[in-house]
Amino acid sequence: MELKEVRNNRAKESYFCGTHESGLRVCIFEKKNSHSSFAVLGTKFGSINTKFRDKKTAEIVRVPDGIAHYLEHKLFENEDKDSFQEFAKTGASANAYTSFELTAYLFSCTKNFFESLDILLNFVQSPYFTEENVKKERGIIAQEIRMYDDDPNWRVENNMLAAMYHNHPVRVDIAGDVESISRITPQSLFLCYNNFYNLKNMSLCIAGKEDKNEILKMVNKKIKTSSPINPESFFPDEPPGVLNHRVEQKFDIKISNFKLGFKEKITNDELDVEKIVLTDFVLEIFASKTSSLYRELMDKKLINDSFGFNFVEGPHYAHIVFGGESNDPDLVAQIIKNAMVEFKKDNSIGLGDFERIKKVVYAQYVLVLDEVKDIANLMLSTSLFDREFFSCIDIAANVKIEDVRNRLMEIDPDNSCLSIVSPLKSR
Amino acid sequence: MAHIINSSICEGVSFSYLKRPDLKVARISISIFLPLKKENASRNAILPFLLARSCSKYPDFTSFNKKLYDLYGMALQGNVSKIGEIQILSVIAEFLDERYVLGGESISKEATELLCEVLFRPKFLQEDSFGEDLDQEKNQLIQYLESEYNDKKLYSERRCQQIMCKNERYSVHKMGTKEDLLSITPRDVQKSWENSLSAAKIRIGFIGNSEPDFVISVLKEEFSKIKRNKPTELSTQVVKRALVQKEVEEKQEIKQAKLVLGFRTRFAMPGEDCFNSLLMSIILGGTFHSKLFLNVREKLSLCYYCSSSYDRNKGIITIKSGIKKENIGETRSEIFKQIEDMKSGKIAREEIVFAKKSVGSAFMSIYDSVDRLDFFYAEQSMYEKIYSPEELVSKIEGISKDEIVNAANAITLDTVYTLVPNA
Incomplete structure (x- = not known):
């Protein structure tokens, strides 16, 4: 070879x-x-x-x-x-x-x-x-x-x-x-x-x-030689909407934890890397510590440092998740959803925010290359799904603000699901 | 491999530099060493978090974070850790090395200056509206304490150590208590900051590609404005043997029972015997080929995890497992059987060789993780002798079977803690 x-x-x-x-x-x-x-x-x-x-x-x-x-x-x-x-x-x-x-x-x-x-x-x-x-x-x-x-x-x-x-x-x-x-x-x-x-x-x-x-x-x-086969997996049809908007489970714990997920439009094609990078941009602009959303949630003491967000995607599924610890997850979810509606309405991604976030997203991709463990694991997931390991670095450096704005418009704030784990006794 | 270069900023403030051209990240960490005490644990603990959230120059949380983001998402974090009976407050800055920026910016100079703003000109020195920030951080730390209760594996281990060391400072949580956090006043924070900068042992670490000259000169300049006293003495009480054996069972609404055993080992840092205890603990339950893994999990299928860990700064071993409630007795017997085998010398030559290789690999791989490397040296800086990973590997290599058996015979069971399902 x-x-x-x-x-x-x-x-x-x-x-x-x-x-x-x-x-x-x-x-x-x-x-x-x-x-x-x-x-x-x-x-x-x-x-x-x-x-x-x-x-x-x-x-x-x-x-x-x-x-x-x-x-x-x-x-x-x-x-x-x-x-x-x-x-x-x-x-x-x-x-x-x-x-x-x-x-x-x-x-x-x-x-x-x-x-x-x-x-x-x-x-x-x-x-x-x-x-x-x-x-x-x-x-x-x-x-x-x-x-x-x-x-x-x-x-x-x-x-x-x-x-x-x-x-x-x-x-x-x-x-x-x-x-x-x-x-x-x-x-x-x-x-x-x-x-x-x-x-x-x-x-x-x-x-x-x-x-x-x-x-x-x-x-x-x-390596033992064998006749190559392409396994064929089947996935059931998945309706575009969520099954339930809210789910809660009680635990013997002291503080609630939540995940608020936005289900994405599912296509049968695998996502391209650009969409993943653009989603990182949208989420950073919308919910990072530099955002007005984070500020509101923090000022109201609704979130702590565990607050975070990510984009999760795989064969025939994709969703955006916000999560963390909170004493009032329902209110957090409401504020995030409202903020998303407003954010989309103005499509208020400014050039200053965009340029700032570009540096951050780009640096995140470059810094992965410091540890052999991270490199090998990322090479595995990219190579298995026919993606190029380095591609996100250059995509991040070259992203256009219009593309980020367009990606934002694809997110549906109504197609969401809030999962909560909460203490057994109300405090 | 480049070696760490140590120098002094001023009395009680050391500086360690490791040049690493292979890294894309640069890291500067400030570690402040204080005796862990119930009466001031909380008011010390909150300090690094308050420092890392703003400064006089950027008093507003959002504008401060925008500044960090402008520096390619420079990470600035407060942290508190407990090493033996010493509380370490740290503020850590990590940023992208300049060779990789998109527009030729000079990040490291700005990052160093911002770190100094944060440390030496905190917002709480001049702002009247600092109460809101303090409330925010109190809230954060209280929620952190509560979230530990959510994690049953961690919680059961902490409980065991707390019961075991009830009358020692080790039982104090690194963040103190909820009550103490709630009672912190702005004046407490200022006093804690003044005390930290003037009377605590401080270690500053810098790992990266840039030369350290600028960082050193800026820090020297800043510390020259502070009147430094002789650093507070640091020590950890090592209880050599368990005198009374304690047994505590607690109940919660959970599905899986947790069994945690706490042992005194007699040996702790800086004594060299502690390496024998370390290797003994690894053979017993530190790897996927340890006695506990092979017998409690693989042979008897009692659990998913059963492992031992040795805290060499305090000289205690903790063995923990997650099991069915009805299997507590059997699991406990099997753990004791394995310990008895260690004590009577039923240790195959291979077990020792494998454990040595495993520890050796773990120590050497520290070089490949910037945060582990920095912490490895920071943690040791409270002792006179500082070992490199290579030196630790050679210490471990030289340990004989007799020394392992002696270390096993020195352990005494102090506390058995079980957390069991209500039903």
């Missing part, structure tokens, strides 16, 4: 990427002064991929909720060894995570990089699921689910998604629930593995002090 260099002159950095004949995408960011290296191998298979066409039978199948996460847990176990034990020998720190749309296996290390890379490439390509080892994991994952059940910050987000989406599987917890995971079997794990852990569906991303040519040698040696 050949690597091509992708250069960004503003950040004064390069990375190298290419596609192995197996279909595996490889991205390498050399950081020669770094003490540590970080490698992540990921597949485009997350908690939302529960309905797909099985390549073997050509039938459409439905697998239990939480299976991508369960598979992530089980993949560390091979027939004759546990991969954590293998990593222990090299001194690497290994881990994995499952999100709505991908599963990633990773390690970071300061020594013995190639021994660790060998282990990573080996275990992800060697599934070993038995009745016994699948059953053993159930108790562990059940306690993980319980832990999140007691976590109000986690619940407030998931409750919002369940209230916002009618059908899209993003409304279901990533780990599933105790009932759904009880239906997971070695057979269903193999079914998912065989469809989604195809190298055509995967990326290997590495950032650190290692030499790219040495990495390539190892990839060429270790």
